Amino acid sequence: MLDLSRLSYISSASLRILMILSRKVKSQQGVIAVATMQPVVREIFDISKFTFVLPCFGSVAEALSRPMP
Amino acid sequence: MTILVRIWGCRGSLPVATNTGKLRARLIAALQAAQGRKLASREEIIRFMDAELDFAVTHSFGGNTSCVEIESGGSDHVACDLGSGAREFGNSVLAGREPGKPGTFHFFLSHLHWDHIMGFPFFAPAYLPGNRIYIYGCHSNLEEGFQRQQHPHHFPVQLSQMAADIRFVRLETGVATEAAGFRVTPKLQQHSGDSYGYRFEKDGKAIVYSTDSEHKLEQTGHTQTFVEFFRDADLVLFDAMYSLADTVSVKKDWGHSSNIVGVELCQMAGAKHLCLFHHEPIYGDDQLETLWRDSQRLEEITRSGRPLRISSACDGMEILV
Numbered sequence: 001m002l003d004l005s006r007l008s009y010i011s012s013a014s015l016r017i018l019m020i021l022s023r024k025v026k027s028q029q030g031v032i033a034v035a036t037m038q039p040v041v042r043e044i045f046d047i048s049k050f051t052f053v054l055p056c057f058g059s060v061a062e063a064l065s066r067p068m069p
Numbered sequence: 070m071t072i073l074v075r076i077w078g079c080r081g082s083l084p085v086a087t088n089t090g091k092l093r094a095r096l097i098a099a100l101q102a103a104q105g106r107k108l109a110s111r112e113e114i115i116r117f118m119d120a121e122l123d124f125a126v127t128h129s130f131g132g133n134t135s136c137v138e139i140e141s142g143g144s145d146h147v148a149c150d151l152g153s154g155a156r157e158f159g160n161s162v163l164a165g166r167e168p169g170k171p172g173t174f175h176f177f178l179s180h181l182h183w184d185h186i187m188g189f190p191f192f193a194p195a196y197l198p199g200n201r202i203y204i205y206g207c208h209s210n211l212e213e214g215f216q217r218q219q220h221p222h223h224f225p226v227q228l229s230q231m232a233a234d235i236r237f238v239r240l241e242t243g244v245a246t247e248a249a250g251f252r253v254t255p256k257l258q259q260h261s262g263d264s265y266g267y268r269f270e271k272d273g274k275a276i277v278y279s280t281d282s283e284h285k286l287e288q289t290g291h292t293q294t295f296v297e298f299f300r301d302a303d304l305v306l307f308d309a310m311y312s313l314a315d316t317v318s319v320k321k322d323w324g325h326s327s328n329i330v331g332v333e334l335c336q337m338a339g340a341k342h343l344c345l346f347h348h349e350p351i352y353g354d355d356q357l358e359t360l361w362r363d364s365q366r367l368e369e370i371t372r373s374g375r376p377l378r379i380s381s382a383c384d385g386m387e388i389l390v
């Protein structure tokens with residue numbers, strides 16, 4: 001679980017690294033999710049369509065309350 | 070001096086056409102919006118269309134594959150790629166010229182994938198004696214690619230039977246050449262079988278044509294070379310075929326890029342105008358409009374210096390540089 005509350009901007013390079021990380025974790029039956037994005041970061045996730053590939057949550061508590069695949 | 074750039078084809082991979090169903094859907098949307106309105110004159114209708122109808126109802130991004138003309142200001146014609154858009158380009162040149170008067174054409178080829186050469190057999194000036202056509206590229210098999218496309222298995226007229234004087238000119242990445250008053254510098258790009266971008270410079274203006282190119286911006290060396298290539302460009306035509314998520318997952322290593330990377334590279338390079346290009350053939354006009362608006366929004370929220378203008382290529386679009 002990545003708490004992004006202190007992140008004010010995210011570049012394509014960082015998103016790519018996040019994807020590589022997510023794939024690594026998946027191969028070990030884990031999952032990476034992100035939570036508490038600031039509005040700008042949330043918009044970048046929307047525009048890049050990363051919201052479709054990484055589970056995104058409003059808060060860490062909400063994320064942890066969901067069953068993870 | 071102003072340079073005019075004209076898009077004859079902006080679609081990636083495969084030409085697309087509209088159909089009756091899509092046309093009727095647009096008509097229905099327009100007529101519904103016009104209900105109760107008194108649109109008595111042509112001018113009133115145009116005003117209503119421009120002010121009140123959605124962009125995707127009144128516009129089409131077009132369906133021809135890559136072909137972009139850069140007016141030289143002289144009598145020679147300059148263009149990038151020979152996708153299906155080259156057919157209309159050739160016809161328009163012939164329509165505007167007095168019959169029998171020969172012309173000279175300079176085409177800069179990104180690569181030999183079919184969508185970038187398929188227009189040549191339909192490029193009418195190639196059939197007329199007296200015309201001179203230079204095809205520039207960095208691939209060693211440049212001429213062979215064109216010969217194969219017109220092998221009798223695929224097309225009735227062979228390349229050698231075309232009446233124009235057709236010459237292939239091999240360029241080297243990073244080494245500038247002069248053509249029709251432009252200084253043109255090719256750059257190697259990441260794409261299956263390699264592709265090349267071109268930077269055109271003239272009278273202090275710079276136009277970059279960079280399609281079919283994949284970027285991995287966490288590789289800083291790679292990024293820096295493209296930032297230099299795009300540096301202070303007045304216009305960058307950029308492969309924005311897929312979403313960033315696609316280019317790093319299912320379409321990784323497919324050799325294309327995204328709107329996000331286009332915005333970032335142009336911002337880093339201080340470019341003035343980004344034109345999204347090589348549209349995914351699956352996307353309809355509404356999806357392409359969303360992609361364009363999203364890119365504008367991204368530029369707005371990530372802007373640190375001078376604003377970057379963002380447009381999305383449509384067939385027939387003219388850009389003044």
Ligand SMILES: [Zn+2]
Nearest residue numbers: 081082184281
């Ligand atoms: Zn292509």
Ligand SMILES: [Zn+2]
Nearest residue numbers: 180182260281
């Ligand atoms: Zn290609």
